[in-house]
Amino acid sequence: MSETLGFIGLGRLGLPSAANLLSSGYALRVYNRTASKAEPLLAKGAQLASRPAEVVTPGGIVITLVWDDAAVESVVMSEGFLEQLGPGGIHVGMSTIAPETSRKLAAMHAEHGSTYLDAPIFGTPESANSRTLWIPLSGPKPAKERVRPILQAMGGQGIVDFGEEVGAGNIVKIVGNFLIMSAGLSLHEALSMAQHNGVDPKAVFEMLTTSPALFPAPIYQRHGKYMVENLDQRPYAGSQIPLKDVGLFKESARQTESSAAIADLLLNLLQGEQADK
């Protein structure tokens, strides 16, 4: 367990996930654009790097959990990153990005003898803390086998293999986030309708998410709990994740001529366009 891992991206999910690795006995070299965020990890023994390539051990494993496609690409293309990772190295990409970006990154790694894996995370800071993250994983088998114990140590309760094609993991993540947003925005429309018709939306929410036959699912329970107190606010106005990820869904659908009718509408609603009455 004394292997030193590289970890880049210490945001809401990255920080508790990296902490889980430290407490499982892995040594970490970490990098974050805002270095001060690394402090809780340094206190637990992590080393701070001043640029991405510095976290990389030749032939080792580096994990990235950054905001979007551009952020992952800028790490990979940063000076010395791919050269340092080199033959046998593995880059575990845990951001939610376009499958085509994953494939492009995989090709760039292959040129240097290293492997890129798709391993986006379903989870919240709370589920990182409780080690109940779910991770759809895709890419070459030997690399997946090598990182699986690390993903478990990071808090992965369910690590689900989606085959050798890099990009598949992100399709699953994008599909999941689309469904989460669809559920949340539908719940908002539904509870608002109840309220407009004089029925207590809290009581409706309570019944729908309590009945074992209906929606006893964390997504409905968690999103609804906030929403029902704030029905006059545009849902998800405080987060950029829904727009980004439903946008990725729409793009992946468009490229393969699959329907994106619901995704299109969700994007309009998230952007706060006037809803049809």
Added chain:
Amino acid sequence: MSETLGFIGLGRLGLPSAANLLSSGYALRVYNRTASKAEPLLAKGAQLASRPAEVVTPGGIVITLVWDDAAVESVVMSEGFLEQLGPGGIHVGMSTIAPETSRKLAAMHAEHGSTYLDAPIFGTPESANSRTLWIPLSGPKPAKERVRPILQAMGGQGIVDFGEEVGAGNIVKIVGNFLIMSAGLSLHEALSMAQHNGVDPKAVFEMLTTSPALFPAPIYQRHGKYMVENLDQRPYAGSQIPLKDVGLFKESARQTESSAAIADLLLNLLQGEQADK
């Protein structure tokens, strides 16, 4: 338990619900437009009526579980029905109908000294058999107290009180069915996108409905199980319920100037209109 109840409407849900009442010791007089459907109940001791009013005991309880607003109205306005029910009588309306129809029916009953209750059912024939129906209930309190044990005997696992205003129960039911259809159609769009992108939709469905953090809910599990085998078919093409109930949602939203943007799109999708790409 020897009270004789009237029961009108022996469809997919009515038949097993009525059977539950018989096996709980209630006597039943039943009516169905297609009389032959009553046979399994007659074999268990129910009496067959040749018209709606014949099931009614003066001052007693009659349950209707028919297709739509027009069908409930035609029962209530059928010859002798309201006169026979009379003072102290209770009509438990279990169909999914517009709240305004419920209120109209309540007023008609009040003129004859009887009470109309809103008690639509969340359930399937299977959940009637397993006595796990969920029923949002609204209307005058004394009537609700009198029918509660009957709803339990019918298979009601959760009977949730939504106050004295008739129509509230149906708002809850319409909200629930809207959410069910939104979940189902979104799941169809999502799994289709995965398939178009070369990812096995069954594996995606399995992960999303297994992870405790995502959609471990019967609606997703049950609808998805069928859908994932039939992704090339228009969802819900075999049922009139989605169009009817999402239509009721849209109408209740429209009347109160609440947004129906998602309901509008679902109606288009259910009607098989060309989806945006």
